Amino acid sequence: MADLRKCIGSARFRIDGHEAPVTDFPVQPSHKDGLGRMCKVHWNQYTAALRKAAGTAKAEPGADEPEPSEAKSRARAKTAEAEQESAETHTE
Numbered sequence: 001m002a003d004l005r006k007c008i009g010s011a012r013f014r015i016d017g018h019e020a021p022v023t024d025f026p027v028q029p030s031h032k033d034g035l036g037r038m039c040k041v042h043w044n045q046y047t048a049a050l051r052k053a054a055g056t057a058k059a060e061p062g063a064d065e066p067e068p069s070e071a072k073s074r075a076r077a078k079t080a081e082a083e084q085e086s087a088e089t090h091t092e
Protein backbone atom coordinates (compact mmCIF):
# COMPACT_ATOMS: atom_id res chain seq x y z
CA MET A 1 0.00 0.00 0.00
CA ALA A 2 1.53 3.25 -1.09
CA ASP A 3 1.86 6.06 1.40
CA LEU A 4 0.08 9.30 0.72
CA ARG A 5 2.00 12.49 0.28
CA LYS A 6 0.75 16.04 0.08
CA CYS A 7 0.88 17.70 -3.31
CA ILE A 8 1.27 21.40 -2.46
CA GLY A 9 -0.24 22.63 -5.73
CA SER A 10 0.22 26.27 -6.69
CA ALA A 11 -2.01 29.17 -5.71
CA ARG A 12 -0.39 31.23 -8.46
CA PHE A 13 -1.52 28.85 -11.20
CA ARG A 14 -4.71 27.71 -9.48
CA ILE A 15 -3.51 24.19 -8.81
CA ASP A 16 -5.25 22.83 -5.74
CA GLY A 17 -3.23 20.89 -3.21
CA HIS A 18 -4.29 17.33 -2.44
CA GLU A 19 -3.03 14.00 -1.22
CA ALA A 20 -1.62 11.52 -3.71
CA PRO A 21 0.34 8.25 -3.54
CA VAL A 22 4.09 8.86 -3.22
CA THR A 23 4.51 6.94 -6.47
CA ASP A 24 2.77 9.86 -8.24
CA PHE A 25 5.56 12.24 -7.28
CA PRO A 26 8.62 12.88 -9.43
CA VAL A 27 12.00 11.98 -7.98
CA GLN A 28 13.97 15.11 -7.15
CA PRO A 29 17.25 14.18 -5.53
CA SER A 30 17.94 17.79 -4.57
CA HIS A 31 15.00 17.70 -2.19
CA LYS A 32 15.52 16.64 1.39
CA ASP A 33 13.27 13.60 1.05
CA GLY A 34 14.15 12.96 -2.61
CA LEU A 35 10.66 13.63 -3.96
CA GLY A 36 9.00 16.62 -5.56
CA ARG A 37 6.44 18.66 -3.69
CA MET A 38 3.84 18.31 -6.42
CA CYS A 39 2.52 15.18 -8.10
CA LYS A 40 3.74 14.54 -11.64
CA VAL A 41 0.56 15.80 -13.28
CA HIS A 42 0.53 19.05 -11.36
CA TRP A 43 4.28 19.47 -11.63
CA ASN A 44 3.95 19.29 -15.41
CA GLN A 45 1.10 21.78 -15.31
CA TYR A 46 3.14 24.04 -13.05
CA THR A 47 6.31 24.01 -15.16
CA ALA A 48 4.26 24.48 -18.35
CA ALA A 49 2.51 27.47 -16.78
CA LEU A 50 5.87 28.87 -15.67
CA ARG A 51 7.28 28.51 -19.17
CA LYS A 52 4.20 30.18 -20.61
CA ALA A 53 4.47 33.04 -18.14
CA ALA A 54 8.15 33.45 -18.97
CA GLY A 55 7.37 33.27 -22.69
CA THR A 56 4.92 36.15 -22.57
CA ALA A 57 7.35 38.33 -20.62
CA LYS A 58 10.30 37.55 -22.86
CA ALA A 59 9.09 36.60 -26.33
CA GLU A 60 10.81 33.63 -27.90
CA PRO A 61 12.37 34.54 -31.24
CA GLY A 62 10.15 33.39 -34.08
CA ALA A 63 7.19 32.60 -31.85
CA ASP A 64 5.62 35.94 -30.98
CA GLU A 65 7.47 38.39 -33.23
CA PRO A 66 6.22 37.75 -36.79
CA GLU A 67 2.51 37.96 -36.02
CA PRO A 68 2.25 41.37 -34.35
CA SER A 69 4.55 43.06 -36.87
CA GLU A 70 2.65 41.46 -39.74
CA ALA A 71 -0.64 42.60 -38.28
CA LYS A 72 0.81 46.06 -37.80
CA SER A 73 2.05 46.36 -41.39
CA ARG A 74 -1.31 45.05 -42.60
CA ALA A 75 -3.09 47.67 -40.50
CA ARG A 76 -0.74 50.33 -41.82
CA ALA A 77 -1.45 49.27 -45.43
CA LYS A 78 -5.16 49.50 -44.75
CA THR A 79 -4.76 52.93 -43.20
CA ALA A 80 -2.79 54.09 -46.23
CA GLU A 81 -5.50 52.80 -48.53
CA ALA A 82 -8.19 54.51 -46.48
CA GLU A 83 -6.22 57.74 -46.55
CA GLN A 84 -5.84 57.56 -50.31
CA GLU A 85 -9.54 56.93 -50.73
CA SER A 86 -10.53 59.77 -48.46
CA ALA A 87 -8.00 62.01 -50.20
CA GLU A 88 -9.61 61.17 -53.53
CA THR A 89 -13.11 61.88 -52.24
CA HIS A 90 -11.89 65.14 -50.78
CA THR A 91 -10.54 66.34 -54.09
CA GLU A 92 -14.05 66.69 -55.48
Ligand SMILES: [Zn+2]
Nearest residue numbers: 007038039042
Ligand atom coordinates in the same frame (compact mmCIF):
# COMPACT_ATOMS: atom_id res chain seq x y z
ZN1 LIG B 1 -1.17 17.15 -7.55
